[in-house]
Amino acid sequence: MTDAPILTVNNLSVAYEGGGTSHTIIDGVSFTLRRGEILGIVGESGSGKSMTCRALMRLLPSSRLRVTGGSVWLEDGRDVLSLSQGELTQVRGRRIGMIFQNPASHLDPVMSIGRQIAESIRHHRKIGRKEAWARMLDILRQVGIPDPESRANAYTHEFSGGMRQRAMIAVALACDPDILIADEPTTALDVTVQAQILRLLQQLRDERGLSIIFITHDLGVVYQLCDTVAVMYAGRLCEYGAMHEVIHRPRHHYTAGLVACQPGSEGGTGRVHTIPGQPPSPGDMPPGCRFHPRCGAADALCAARQPPLRETHEGHACACHHPVGIEAEAEA
């Protein structure tokens, strides 16, 4: 892991405008990614994890959604958000590859896997058909697809779930990008297969120095895989820092709750720890700290003012007026 950031997301915001209303979906998200780093983004469903990644690829799923602010700096100093359409196609795939949660729908069903990969290679590398095909086979082999020569001609539906996800990874790796964005790539898979995929990603990082943004809502996966972690809640970053820091010493009450919720950790019986209440809906955000209605430590300040993301510790930032364990630590 080197220190030079390969991707810097600054104050990224996304809003939804339609039907006469407009509301913020992503609100000022910032983080950096270094070479060889695996950044985990966790959060509940609808907290904006996918949207953040799509925004930084400029792949928002609807014309009613728009990026309302912020910047996404690449290593070479370009801002993805202000690139021309042509430059963008060079960044996508070539610099940043993307793996989606549901490979079945994200692969073209009517084009063979091999052709899809070779297509990207040829497109970015401007090399011959044969050469591209050979490279494609290489990549398939790397992601662990047995017998790539014959499997390359198969279609998506002929692959099993795990194989599809490997194929998806192969597609993302086709042009040897520096950054890989993986949007819940293992959620749909069985645990045994999930373990295989996590292993593969780790290997790729180790062998190629790939930087990975890994989206999940399973803290266990984060623990097994990531170096840093960003916790999102209701469109905002609420905690961000080195993985062990955040998981072992969560500062935000939401993160703390999440960690405590993890049922398997001690195998005990009795009630599971829960966070009371429901996450807010995007059109109807509470004022102040968005977590305060569900937070045990909330007071008037939380309801009134939005807490900024502050560094509480080296490399560990948290957006909370009353961070967990800060007083305790000060005493120690």
Next chain:
Amino acid sequence: MSRYRFVLYRPFQLIPVLIGISIITFVLIRSIPGDPARVLLGPRTTESALARVREQFGLDEPLWLQYFYFVKNLFKGELGKSILYKVDVLKLIATRIEPTLVLVIGSVLLALLIATPMAAIAARRRGSWADHLIRIISTAGLGFPAFWLAIMLILLFSVQLGWFPVTGYGRTFWEKVHHMTLPCLTTGLALAAVLTRNLRASILAELQSDQATAARARGLPENVVFWRHVVPNSLVPTVNLLAVNIGWLISGSVVIETVFAIPGMGQLLIRGIFTRDYMVVQGVAMVFACATVLVNFLADILTVTIDPRVKL
């Protein structure tokens, strides 16, 4: 290839359909009031003449026996003898099949030629004036009665501009092309309206599909995404729509052939119905039904070819 295996056994599955069709045509046409003998002889005739004609064509036999003969003939590959024309129906159909075929195929081709670019433009520039224009035109296009549109096109292209002949079929290849352009355009326009709307919708859906997004994420330029990943995927529902519309096209041919004096099966059928020429109606309906079934079969093959997921 195993996915194409249905090509072998599908024809067998048609047998019950064909039996059903033969019974329905048979019963239906015979339950139409009116007497073919009387039609043939006109009003100035005598009972004895009527009786003789009925006997000659077996119209005096009990219905089940007539059906038995009809089926027996079918197995011999015959469709019976026309009451009006006094020739074998198969022979009549043989002389009439080409124009109808040309009309249907021509309409489909023209419709595709019109609909594909229109749908592509409308979908890619969703919300632009071009999109709205295309949507309005295609919505209105659904509402034109075919025979009225036909006359309008004739007035414009034949009478005013003189580009195409008013009616007829022609004998040489180019003559046929020249004659059939307007009729094909008439049915083609209506079909194009349907196709444009459908294709536009499926392209729009496909443009926002996950796999198109993924293709963009791979850095493929929008054009490549569109032509290689969006369009092929949106064709499948359109192919099926076309197949469903084939019955409608054949129906359309009945009217269009009358307006444009095309010597096809539609005209034969209409005259058959009005003159109670049982054999002709039976025969043509059987041929039309088989054609519809065949077209659906072809559509299935095409679907399987376009979309590797489909198994039949």
Next chain:
Amino acid sequence: MSGTRAISARRIRWPGTVTPLVLGAAILLTWLLIALFAPLLAPYDPIYQDAAVRLQPPSWAHPLGTDNFGRDILSRVIWAARIDLQIAVFGVVFPFVIGTVAGSISGFFGGWVDTIFMRVIDVVLAFPFLVLMLAIITITGPGLGSFYIAMALVGWVSYARLIRAQFLVLKNSDFAMAAVSLGYSNSRVMFRHIMPNAILSSVVFSMSDAVLVLLNGAAISYLGLGVQPPVAEWGIMIAEGQGFITSAWWITTFPGIAIVTLAMGFSLLADGLGEALGVRE
């Protein structure tokens, strides 16, 4: 692409917030009102023949002209709205009901019931429907009643197929399964739980089907088996005016426009409903 589109979207919107749904409904409502108030709106008796004013071009006295019997086209177009709306409605309602019942039975029970229905549907679909309709209409004698009978006998298959497909999906859906697991009777599951969800796509389809029904009516009129004269109906007005198309264009043009607008109303409504209900044809 979506990203840039979001930033530099250039959209021409329908004036105000006119959506296809609203526009379609407005057109239909207009025609409905015209039909309802035909006696008030029509300046003349639609079937009164006035030999003195035959084949008059549009004028103040006869804004849309007169036909070869001296009947006022405007009045006929207005009165015809009654018949044509009726055609569009009844031409759809009967097939809709029959098809829905057949399709739901076929889809819900499956097995040999389904097989039989499917074969029957295959057979009916294999016929060019206009031909089938012609045959049925000649059997029952021309006129509106026969037209409805023919439409019902031929048109139900589309609805049956749609509903059946929906039932096949929905009967395995969790909520249908839940209903069964809660011990509800078959009919309750079928009609209270599956049907309301299955029927949406047919409702949307019925709107575009109404367009087809109108056009079929016109084609049948052209082939001479339309409504009884002297009733004013757009299809038959066009068919009758054919002979004057070069000399008296107004006889065919106005009923033509009427059909196209009504058809557009239905299509737009179908589009809008489909969008609103999340159903695609």
Next chain:
Amino acid sequence: MSAPVLLDVRNLSVKFPMARSRMGLGPRRSLNAVSDVSMRVAAGETVGLVGESGSGKSTFGRAILRLGELTRGEVLLDGQDMARARGEDLARLRRETAMIFQDPYGSLNPRLTVRQAIGEVLHVHGKKGAAGRDARIVELLELVGLDATLMDRRPGDLSGGQCQRIGIARALAIEPRLIVADECVAALDVSIQGQIINLLMELGQRMHLGMIFIAHDLAMVRRLCDRIAVMYLGRIVEEGPTEQVFKAPRHPYTRSLIEAIPEIDPARMLPSAPLPGEPPSPVNLPEGCAFHPRCPLARSECRTAVPPFVGGAHRAACILAPGGRLNEVGENLPETTPATPTERIETC
């Protein structure tokens, strides 16, 4: 188990017919979704059923409630066979059992309000006169921790967790004795999952319900269930008291499954060589033990014969398991990979 047996499933098999091959003339093949599965559930007991996707868990769950096809076997409810019940008997099954579904939205009719959805159950089962019905609905809603103000909302206006609770309330409305919950928390957020699990735990105890809890997530099962059954390709390969199974799995598949759970525990890092491959298709199952192609311990015998399901309260279908052919003595499974749980340097 001292409690009386509520449900006794014996040798249940479910086959799905497949389309005939070769011009419809070839042999009729079938997909063995569930083969020869037996299971007992006592009143007040919660049995967890885990296994990978496609292993037949849902099919099993549906079959015992007669919501799906059932090819062979018996389903005894209070000793009465329900597998082929009709009419009144089937109605009794429906009255005494209920199912909770995975998709919280999908299992509710989108057109019915909460009041209608629950009221309908009460109406059909004649539980309460129209007068008392609303009160009972409120009571049920409170039972699952919902506010009565939600009564007139439709599923579309509710969150996933709320919908799931309504699904549970509706299931409870018929006052069942046995509940089958099919992945009922998989679609929910982590923070909500716990709420539902707690609710089920509470209800199970309070109402002395028998429950079959189908899940992917072993951690949840461990928390909730008294006993656990592990399915692989349509068969139960291991069954026993939860803690015993977790502590000392007897089937290599169970062990791999437990190892593959990503946990926040430096002592339990993912194996560096995870279980290879994926479950084969249930259409053409491998000969012998279905797990052998992926099994790190596979012997040549595994290829030929299906291992018997042996053991006492904790049973497994593996020749290497205690009581299995090669392990009469009852040692635990041999280790396959050296125990190198961590390969990352702890930073804190």
Next chain:
Amino acid sequence: AGVLTIGRREDGTTFDPIATAQNIDFWVFANVYDVLVRVDKSGTKLEPGLAESWDVSEDGATYTFKMRDAKFSDGSQITSEDAKFSLERIRDDEGSLWSDSYQIIENMETPDPQTLVVKLSGPSAPFLASLAMPGASIISKAGMEEMGVEAYAERPIASGAFLVADWLRGDRVILEKNPSFWEADRVRLDGVEWISIPDDNTRILKVQAGEIDAAIFVPFARIEDLKADPNLKVHLDQSTREDHLLINHASGELSKKEVRQAIDMAIDKQAIVDAVTFGIGEVAYSYIPKGSLYHYEDNLQRPHDPQKAKEMLAEAGADGLTLDYLVNAGDQVDEQIAVLLQQQLGEAGITVNLQKMDPSQTWDMLVAGEYDLSVMYWTKDVIDPDQKTTFVLGHDSNNNYMTNYNNPEVKDLVAAARVEMDEAKRETMYVDLQKMAKEDVNWIDLYYSPYRNVTQSNIEGFYQNPLGRFFLEDTIKN
């Protein structure tokens, strides 16, 4: 020189003269086959055809024809053997639609190739005229025996002015000049194409666009503007067509003569002529059409007087009369008349229910007597009035042409007129018949209308005689 292209409504059905009753076929037969005796251009006189001359025996039962020296299109001689064969076929063949009309022929002899002797079972005034019927066209015996009926019906061996070069079914019949025709010098055209164009509009548009030389069956509505076109010539040739309103005498009040007379008076025929035929037709007053043999110019014409009609109905105890009117679906003119009559009869207090029916079905209903009123027309194909008279007044079959008209006196007179060989006597008999029919109102005569054809202005000599025969042998294309 040149090929004449003519647009017509339908394609022909066959070239076997005995196997069709359709005008559409007959009109082409007249170009392809010659007959023993022809009808002249006026449509009222017979003239020699393939029979150069003929003698009638004293008793009027034996006819001796002398055949002309003429050849078939295959070059073979047309002999009396062929004539005999043709007449035997129409009388005896099981496929003949006309056998009833020729049963009068008892036997035929051919003493030599030029002589045909026909013996009738009794005298018959209309016999000679019936030989002019296209059904009695002369075909080649050898040719038919060799080719078989079906092949002959497709590509006949012609005895007339043109031969069938090709027949594209459903599209067109292509005729070429028959060089072997005995009158070949008279024929100026190289050929004729009969093209079927079913839609009235497009058929006319095609002439207007100059794509064809002529079109027949011009709708009344188009006559006016076609006349205005300098490139076109409109031909309104006298026809024997008469449109009439059938009355079912067996239906309730309609059995009363006074009621029928009242209906006759309630109808404004001139209005029909104006509205439906655009003034091209003429009010009809006798069942024997104007310009036909024995037509009676001075027959009674009841004035249009709805008031009087009302009174007469009241007198007859038939006020508030409600009648079912059968309309032929698909026939514009029929529907127009129906709509007009409905309004006119309404003015006389008669309620008319229109019942639109497919034409094939209306016949069945007419024959079954399930109607009150219906419009039909009759175009003669024989010059002699006997055929029509028998059908309409002679109680021969179909209940007097579906009307159930029953007047024994009239019936006897019809039979007598058939065997009366004296021209003058016969004429008075027919005049009486016309008067009696009018008095009884067997049906209501509506209007006579001409054949309506249009040609390019460079076509000369395009003419259709009242029986519908086109004289294409005299037509010139410049």
